[in-house]
Amino acid sequence: MRQSFSVGIGGAAGQGVATPGDIFAKIFSRRGLHLNVYNAYQSIIRGGHTYLTIRTGPDKIATTHSQLDLLIPLNQDTMDRHMRLLSSGGACLYNADLIKPGTPADGVQLCPIPVSKLADISRNKIAQNTLAIGAGLSMMGVGFPALESVLTEQFRKKEKAVIDENVSIARAGYDYASQNFKPFAWPLPMTEARYAVLGGNAAMAMGGAAAGVKFYCAYPMSPSTGVLHWMAEHARKAGIMVRQVEDEIGVINMAIGAAHAGVRSMCATSGGGFALMSEGLGLSAQAEIPVVVIDCQRAGPSTGVPTKTEQGDLWQMLGAAFGDYPRVIAAPLDIADCFKLIPEIFDIADRFQCPGIVLCDLLLAEGRLSVDPKELNFNPAIDRGELITSNGSGEHGAYQRYKITESGVSPRVIPGVPGYTHTVSSDEHDEDGVLISDEYTNSVKRRAMMEKRMRKMDGIAASIPPPYLLGPANADVTLIGWGSTYGVIDEACELLRDAGISANHLPIRWLVPLHGDAILDLLKNARHTIIVENNYSGQFARYLRSETSFVPDGNIRKYDGEPFFPHHIVEAVKEQLAGNTKLSVPAHEVMV
Amino acid sequence: MATEVVNPQAIVMADFKGKVDPDWCPGCGDFGVLAAVQKALVELQIPKHEVATISGIGCSSNFPGFIDTYGMHTLHGRSLPVATGMKMANHSMTVLVTGGDGDGFGIGCGHFVHATRRNVDLLYLVMDNQIYGLTTGQTSPTSRLGMKTKSMPFGSIESPLNPISLALAAGATFVARGFSAEQKHLTELIKQGIEHKGFSFIDVFSPCVTYNHDNTFQWFRPRVKKLEDNPEYDSTDWGAAMQKSLMWGDEIPIGKFFERTDLPSLHESEPVLKSGPLVKQNIRIPADIAKSFVDELM
Numbered sequence: 001m002r003q004s005f006s007v008g009i010g011g012a013a014g015q016g017v018a019t020p021g022d023i024f025a026k027i028f029s030r031r032g033l034h035l036n037v038y039n040a041y042q043s044i045i046r047g048g049h050t051y052l053t054i055r056t057g058p059d060k061i062a063t064t065h066s067q068l069d070l071l072i073p074l075n076q077d078t079m080d081r082h083m084r085l086l087s088s089g090g091a092c093l094y095n096a097d098l099i100k101p102g103t104p105a106d107g108v109q110l111c112p113i114p115v116s117k118l119a120d121i122s123r124n125k126i127a128q129n130t131l132a133i134g135a136g137l138s139m140m141g142v143g144f145p146a147l148e149s150v151l152t153e154q155f156r157k158k159e160k161a162v163i164d165e166n167v168s169i170a171r172a173g174y175d176y177a178s179q180n181f182k183p184f185a186w187p188l189p190m191t192e193a194r195y196a197v198l199g200g201n202a203a204m205a206m207g208g209a210a211a212g213v214k215f216y217c218a219y220p221m222s223p224s225t226g227v228l229h230w231m232a233e234h235a236r237k238a239g240i241m242v243r244q245v246e247d248e249i250g251v252i253n254m255a256i257g258a259a260h261a262g263v264r265s266m267c268a269t270s271g272g273g274f275a276l277m278s279e280g281l282g283l284s285a286q287a288e289i290p291v292v293v294i295d296c297q298r299a300g301p302s303t304g305v306p307t308k309t310e311q312g313d314l315w316q317m318l319g320a321a322f323g324d325y326p327r328v329i330a331a332p333l334d335i336a337d338c339f340k341l342i343p344e345i346f347d348i349a350d351r352f353q354c355p356g357i358v359l360c361d362l363l364l365a366e367g368r369l370s371v372d373p374k375e376l377n378f379n380p381a382i383d384r385g386e387l388i389t390s391n392g393s394g395e396h397g398a399y400q401r402y403k404i405t406e407s408g409v410s411p412r413v414i415p416g417v418p419g420y421t422h423t424v425s426s427d428e429h430d431e432d433g434v435l436i437s438d439e440y441t442n443s444v445k446r447r448a449m450m451e452k453r454m455r456k457m458d459g460i461a462a463s464i465p466p467p468y469l470l471g472p473a474n475a476d477v478t479l480i481g482w483g484s485t486y487g488v489i490d491e492a493c494e495l496l497r498d499a500g501i502s503a504n505h506l507p508i509r510w511l512v513p514l515h516g517d518a519i520l521d522l523l524k525n526a527r528h529t530i531i532v533e534n535n536y537s538g539q540f541a542r543y544l545r546s547e548t549s550f551v552p553d554g555n556i557r558k559y560d561g562e563p564f565f566p567h568h569i570v571e572a573v574k575e576q577l578a579g580n581t582k583l584s585v586p587a588h589e590v591m592v
Numbered sequence: 593m594a595t596e597v598v599n600p601q602a603i604v605m606a607d608f609k610g611k612v613d614p615d616w617c618p619g620c621g622d623f624g625v626l627a628a629v630q631k632a633l634v635e636l637q638i639p640k641h642e643v644a645t646i647s648g649i650g651c652s653s654n655f656p657g658f659i660d661t662y663g664m665h666t667l668h669g670r671s672l673p674v675a676t677g678m679k680m681a682n683h684s685m686t687v688l689v690t691g692g693d694g695d696g697f698g699i700g701c702g703h704f705v706h707a708t709r710r711n712v713d714l715l716y717l718v719m720d721n722q723i724y725g726l727t728t729g730q731t732s733p734t735s736r737l738g739m740k741t742k743s744m745p746f747g748s749i750e751s752p753l754n755p756i757s758l759a760l761a762a763g764a765t766f767v768a769r770g771f772s773a774e775q776k777h778l779t780e781l782i783k784q785g786i787e788h789k790g791f792s793f794i795d796v797f798s799p800c801v802t803y804n805h806d807n808t809f810q811w812f813r814p815r816v817k818k819l820e821d822n823p824e825y826d827s828t829d830w831g832a833a834m835q836k837s838l839m840w841g842d843e844i845p846i847g848k849f850f851e852r853t854d855l856p857s858l859h860e861s862e863p864v865l866k867s868g869p870l871v872k873q874n875i876r877i878p879a880d881i882a883k884s885f886v887d888e889l890m
Contacts, residue, residue: 029890196889206885212875215681237881239873241680241864246706250673253666257646257677260664261685262871265677283667283674373890378882382875414871415662416682418641423611423656423663426649434611435657435665 002494004057005188006067007136008082011074014046016126019154020072020133021052025197026150027142028056029370032191036487037368038064040562040592043222043306049077051592058189062334062487064367065565066590069184070139072132073099081591083108089185093135093177095128111135111181118172127169134173141187144174195370200338200360201226201268203371204294207342208266209238210378213292215258215265217243217251219273222306223362224296227268248273252280252293260289260424262387262414264346268294271313272303274320281355282321287424288402288410288453290349290385292342294358296365299561308561309362311483311534314511314543317357326352326408326456328464329512331359331483335369337509343380348463351385352456353412359511361534363484363563388413388420400431404448408455457513464510466518471504477573478526480552482508482540485532485564492569501573508540516548523550530554530576532569554582562588603637605630610658621798621809622652622719624772629688629717630659631775632782644685646675648695651726652719652798655690669699672707675714676858682871683859686786687714694724697733697753708762708791713857715785718755719772719798722807729803739806755795756837756849760830765855766792767833768848771816772799773809781848790857797846812844819847827851 007024011017021037028035035056042048053068055061066085071092073079076099083092088107096112104110113135119127130151137147148167155163198206205227208216216235218228228244235242241258245251251267259265269277274295284291297313299305317329328348332338338360349356388411399420403410410431413420427437428446436445469478471493481489486507493503506522508514523529529552531541536559544550554576558564564586572584608630616622633643643661647653649668656663662685666674671689679687696704696718707716723741724730730743734755738747759767766788770778778796785792797816799809819825819836826832833850859865867873877885 194890196886198889202889209877209885210882214870214873214875215677217677234885236863237884238877239864239867241862241870243676243680245673246702249670250703250706253670253673254677256666257664257674257679258681258870259677260674261678261681263681264875265681279667280670283670287664287666373886376886378877378879378885415644415678416641416685416871418639421640421660421662423645423661423665425657425663425665426667427665432611433657433663435654438615438654440612 002057002059002061003186004055004061005069005140005186006065007054007070007072008051008068008085009072009074010049010051010078010082012047012077013041013044013050015074016129017050017052017074020129021054023133023150023154024054025368027137027146028054028188029195029197030146031142031188032193033058033188034061034195034370035197035368036061036064038363038563039366040590041307049081049592051078051082051590056188058191063491063566064563065567070136072136074129076100085590091139091181091184093132109182111177113173113176118176119169124165124169130166130169131173131176134170135177135181138174138177139181139183141183144171147174194373196373196376197368197370198335199226199366199368200332200335200364201296201366202230203335203338204268204342204358204360205230206376207339209234209240210339210380211343211346212264212382213240213266214263215241215255217245217254217267219245219248219251219269221270221273223298223365224268224270224294226365227294248276249280252277252291253283255291256280256284256289259291260415264350266292266294268296270296270298271300271316274313274316278320282323282325283426284355285321285325285327286426286428288353288412289424290353290356292346292349292356292358294360297359297361299559305561307362309534309563310559310561311361312539313359314539317359318512318543324450324454326354326453326460327357327512328352328354328460329357329359330510331508332364333483333486333507333509335364335367336371336375338364339376343382347381347383348460351383351463352409352460353385354456359483361484385409386411388417391417391419398432401433402429402431402449402452404431404452407459408452409459461513461515464513466515467506467508467522469504469506469522472502473504475502475504475527477501477503477528477530477577478506478523479503479530479532479569480506480508481532482511485534488564488566489532489569491566492573495566495570496573499570501577503573514547519544520548520550528553528577530556530573532556532564534558534563554584556584556586558586560588562590562592603634603639605634607640608633608659608661610660612657614658615654616651617802619801620651621721621772621800622655624775625717625719625778625796625798626655626658628775628778628782631779632786635779636783636786638686642684642686643688644675644678645688645690646671646678647689648691648700650692650695650724652690652692653695669695670703671695672700672703672716676707676710676712679712679714680859680862680870682869683713683865684869689714689716691718692725693718693720693722693734693755694732697755701733705762708759708764708793710858711763711765711790711855713790713859715782715792715794717782718795720755720795721798721800721804722752723800723804725800725803736806754837757834759793760834760837760850764793765790765852767850768794769846770794770796771812771846772796773813774816774846777818777846784848788851789853789860790855815842815844816846817843819845819849
């Protein structure tokens with residue numbers, strides 16, 4: 001059971017919850033510790049309730065959870081909501097002037113900070129935050145220099161006087177805690193490792209840059225906007241063109257126009273924005289122009305809950321753009337995978353001249369995780385497929401953009417090359433691009449074209465690896481998940497093993513095409529199978545059944561907008577193995 | 593790219609002949625527009641492999657299939673964002689966007705306004721026949737008040753929009769209007785539109801002989817008056833252009849309403865394109881820059 005330390009910081013939006021979170025994250029990661037950050041927030045700019053959880057420790061931390069070691073409430077509301085998450089050994093650091101603690105559990109240390117005595121609160125509005133950071137780090141056994149250097153960096157754009165003031169307030173908090181509060185029983189360890197800390201959105205943007213994306217366009221939509229922000233900030237250094245477009249319909253069409261001109265082109269949105277892109281995706285499919293679209297799923301339907309996570313768009317993707325056409329759909333398993341998947345899916349989209357969809361979600365997009373910097377490889381393999389970029393000797397037969405081939409892939413010329421002019425279209429067409437949807441309709445040609453395109457699916461399937469089981473081959477329970485549940489299922493398996501229940505894990509990354517036969521083979525000896533997913537209807541369970549006829553022994557589903565915690569899965573497994581139910585819907589105990 | 597082998601002979605009309613002949617109704621106004629475009633390209637001596645012709649959906653949007661260039665026949669109303677992506681990824685191409693009034697001012701209206709204000713360097717040619725032709729005769733955003741069609745058989749109760757005023761208000765840097773039957777005049781406007789560095793918009797009266805019995809060739813002929821025939825008309829005066837755009841009835845102005853040449857086009861303002869067309873640039877991130885991206889996160 002991996003050891004970790006969890007800090008919860010909460011307050012109203014605008015109170016500055018994020019900055020202490022960033023500071024802790026930097027300090028923990030520079031001590032060579034892993035971290036996992038989850039922010040529960042609302043669709044509001046000021047007010048409401050924001051609650052940030054940071055877990056840290058020497059071992060990899062794949063998921064968030066509810067238990068806390070340290071709670072820092074910046075307002076009364078947070079104290080009232082979350083003090084009950086502290087158990088014996090935990091502590092609560094709070095502004096003694098403004099906040100009343102209520103009754104803590106046994107063994108919880110209340111740490112009131114006399115803010116107005118330690119800082120001039122008339123001048124410094126966030127003094128309580130800074131004092132709490134200093135106090136907390138003292139109790140964790142972290143030396144003050146680490147905090148000083150991070151604060152100096154954090155406020156580097158402000159004047160020296162501001163930096164000095166904040167450092168001295170932090171020092172005051174630090175010293176006050178050293179003199180008045182008991183340190184934590186487990187001082188924060190240190191290792192020699194060094195990690196990069198990033199969120200899924202930045203990871204996908206960077207993955208795009210590494211994959212050779214030259215054109216990124218978007219319309220702002222939570223929780224995908226972070227991809228646009230990273231791209232826009234780094235565009236000039238990276239040599240990427242970034243365009244903000246008037247709506248998502250414009251986005252997908254502009255991305256396709258750029259892709260047709262010959263560059264790798266990408267966009268990101270959420271479920272509602274993708275709905276607008278659906279027709280455009282069909283243009284990519286019919287004209288055989290590669291494009292990669294990222295969907296950062298959030299709770300739906302419709303505007304839904306913009307700041308909450310869900311895995312609810314799978315069936316939108318399966319049905320996107322109507323008709324039958326080749327495509328590739330994948331769901332990254334964690335934040336590092338958000339980076340790695342992009343070059344991989346681009347190679348497939350380029351080689352098979354088809355749309356590629358990345359099914360991410362808010363949990364990964366806006367969470368943060370420590371990643372070994374070596375995994376952020378900016379020199380991945382890049383295969384642009386069968387491209388014609390020059391007319392060579394000038395001698396060639398009439399060019400057929402949609403030439404019928406055994407693989408289904410027709411060599412693609414980059415516009416601008418002499419001697420290869422042709423027209424691509426969203427209408428059905430013959431090998432030379434001439435429409436066969438009007439005067440020249442021909443059922444034989446239509447069938448041949450459909451079969452040519454669909455043959456590409458065989459090539460795509462051969463290019464993606466089958467899934468594999470993690471954990472012992474023989475287990476009491478097999479947990480099946482897709483995309484972002486990778487981390488929480490992994491930790492749940494550990495907790496189950498500790499409780500004497502052997503468990504293995506089948507994570508699904510490549511959704512379309514689905515290696516259905518390989519999955520059945522992996523599951524044929526499973527003793528008890530349970531599919532775990534963040535949606536109401538069991539979208540993946542239904543999909544798996546439609547592809548393979550496989551029905552699991554049970555399902556664990558959560559659709560309240562909050563992610564699974566490991567214990568939710570553990571308790572659900574226990575009740576299902578006891579035969580009490582086949583469908584568990586864990587309740588969320590954190591009041592966000 | 594390797595050294596290109598280009599046929600050094602002069603560019604002629606036959607070069608631009610499409611793989612198939614147009615399947616427009618005999619007498620359709622679009623034939624005249626097609627001929628004018630081909631003529632303009634020949635007079636400017638632009639090789640066909642440097643031209644991209646991009647359309648939406650509709651009778652006039654079948655255009656790219658009838659001219660031999662790098663064509664894209666895209667989605668209803670979406671030609672402008674596609675064309676913007678294409679132009680910004682390879683600004684060495686001459687980009688022509690062709691479509692109708694339904695495609696451009698109905699479903700495509702939003703994109704029209706934004707492509708215009710962005711000043712993307714392309715020529716947008718709308719074959720305006722004040723009707724939806726390919727879907728067999730419904731009211732369009734430019735159909736006159738009271739016009740009877742299949743979708744409004746008792747007469748339209750909606751007023752049309754004014755494409756010229758709309759283009760001017762959205763900030764278009766080149767605005768003109770042509771008439772399919774005035775081919776020489778139209779050819780000249782197209783040449784100017786192509787040479788203009790920025791967003792060029794030409795609304796072309798291109799009568800639908802099958803479904804629009806109101807705005808026919810015979811109806812337009814006595815009404816159209818060339819702005820060029822009036823030596824006092826100043827096409828650099830936006831206010832004068834706006835006034836002229838509102839003229840409709842016995843006299844309908846055609847010609848160049850407005851042009852300004854002082855604004856950079858979108859690709860000229862885009863810093864990433866300083867080193868040349870995007871499609872020709874290196875796709876790898878240099879190691880030191882990649883390292884800086886990762887260092888930011890540590």
